[in-house]
Amino acid sequence: MxxxxxxxxxxxxxxxxxxxxxxxxxxxxxxxxxxxxxENEKGTNPEELVAAAHAGCFTMALAFQLQAAGYEPAELRTEAAVTLEPEGDGFRISKSALTLTAEVPGLDRETFDRLAQAAEKGCPVSKVLNAEITLEATLK
Structure with a gap:
């Protein structure tokens, strides 16, 4: 593909x-x-697109992890906050902070944490980023 x-x-x-x-x-x-x-002019930028790609990739990866474990999420919502910082004469993406809120009937916290971590590690966008990745996950 x-x-x-x-x-x-x-x-x-x-x-x-x-x-x-x-x-x-x-x-x-x-x-x-x-x-x-x-600045904040209307339009997009590469970092915003990386954030969208990371949020989407991770969320779909988690949906597959949950499905394989026998759970069906009512809703998964992920925000990715990508940090762009100066490096030498240019810039680098140094971090992508994922914040997840999940509603998954019947799922216990320990299983949720394990599946969310596996999704973050298995997400192709996580694998391609040469940056610190954090995950804050809330189960409702």
């Missing part, structure tokens, strides 16, 4: 602007720029 996305950029790093497009069409010339990345 190969998934593709394309980026286009026009202008300088600070004053230029670009757009992102995915083969699925979910992103179609979606704007990004210095201002969407380092």
């Amino acid at each position: 190969i998934r593709k996305a394309r980026a286009a950029w026009r202008g300088t790093g600070r004053d230029g602007q670009g757009d992102l497009t995915t083969d699925s069409g979910v992103l179609a010339e979606t704007p990004f720029s210095f201002h969407t990345r380092f």
